[in-house]
Amino acid sequence: MSEAALPTELRPLGILWRGPLDSCNYGCGYCPFAKRSSRRAMLDADRVALARFVAWVEGAAEWSLEVLFTPYGEALVWPWYRDALARISHLPHVRRVAIQTNGSAPMGFLAEADRARLALWVSWHPSEVPREAFAAKMAALHREGTRLSVGAVALPENVEAVEALRAELPPGTPMWINAQKPGVRYGPADIERWSRIDPGFALDVRPHATRGKPCDTGDTVISVDGAGTIHRCHFVADVLGNLYDDDLAAILGPRPCPRPRCDCYIGYAHLPALGMRAVYGDDLLARMRPSATPRSA
Numbered sequence: 001m002s003e004a005a006l007p008t009e010l011r012p013l014g015i016l017w018r019g020p021l022d023s024c025n026y027g028c029g030y031c032p033f034a035k036r037s038s039r040r041a042m043l044d045a046d047r048v049a050l051a052r053f054v055a056w057v058e059g060a061a062e063w064s065l066e067v068l069f070t071p072y073g074e075a076l077v078w079p080w081y082r083d084a085l086a087r088i089s090h091l092p093h094v095r096r097v098a099i100q101t102n103g104s105a106p107m108g109f110l111a112e113a114d115r116a117r118l119a120l121w122v123s124w125h126p127s128e129v130p131r132e133a134f135a136a137k138m139a140a141l142h143r144e145g146t147r148l149s150v151g152a153v154a155l156p157e158n159v160e161a162v163e164a165l166r167a168e169l170p171p172g173t174p175m176w177i178n179a180q181k182p183g184v185r186y187g188p189a190d191i192e193r194w195s196r197i198d199p200g201f202a203l204d205v206r207p208h209a210t211r212g213k214p215c216d217t218g219d220t221v222i223s224v225d226g227a228g229t230i231h232r233c234h235f236v237a238d239v240l241g242n243l244y245d246d247d248l249a250a251i252l253g254p255r256p257c258p259r260p261r262c263d264c265y266i267g268y269a270h271l272p273a274l275g276m277r278a279v280y281g282d283d284l285l286a287r288m289r290p291s292a293t294p295r296s297a
């Protein structure tokens, strides 16, 4: 379906979905999910939870949906996630579907997807995959018309490698950079340097003071787990209801943030004061800045 035919009159809702999955094929030293083995019972539960969520999405035609999968670990290595993404991408009431991934999985499923609506949020982990191989895979995906954002953690020892990655990726590939929090103090020159790769980096360096401030989560964006439990975001424990049992329209509404700080993109992106929806548009969840980023720093 073309962009012009995407639904506009339905009530918009973004969903960040995270099922029971908690394993990864990579071994990043700083990550609790690194090389955690995939237990059969957990995988079965995850698969059932995902199927239930996909069925809900398919029937939710009264909403104009954006869906971002934010797994604990790596999900795309499992075929049921690849099938789900391709399937959801064809639904007329879904504006966007995206997933956070390390990019290691087979990507042939993209040929079955509507690439105009699907996006990959890909993280490069320098300890796990050589830059050249990673850049070549991303460039090939870009050539095939896959919409993606690519990024890395702003570790000082990796700045030159990430700059080299920027130079190797097609210029139109948006890049994002996560500040290392805590652990690294970024001075003005550091922020300026990383910002040449991600113009939004300065927003990621320091936590945003959010208590009592407006945040779109709980109103136009929600977090849903494998059981259908709805939270406003991944960082606030209060339960708003259940996706499968409750009247979603009655649950949603504006509410101020109860937490003192918000320091993760998938949270602060929904602070109206930052105006990020106006910059990223429908690709806010996939973290794809619309303008081409500099080819090199």
Ligand code: SF4
Binding pocket: 024, 025, 026, 027, 028, 031, 032, 033, 034, 035, 072, 073, 074, 102, 125
């Ligand atoms: S790729 Fe992501 S989930 Fe996997 S070990 Fe590395 S940081 Fe953790």
Ligand code: SF4
Binding pocket: 210, 215, 216, 217, 232, 233, 234, 235, 236, 256, 257, 258, 259, 261, 262, 263, 266, 267, 268, 270, 271
């Ligand atoms: S500001 Fe962050 S922590 Fe607060 S409600 Fe929004 S997303 Fe959640």
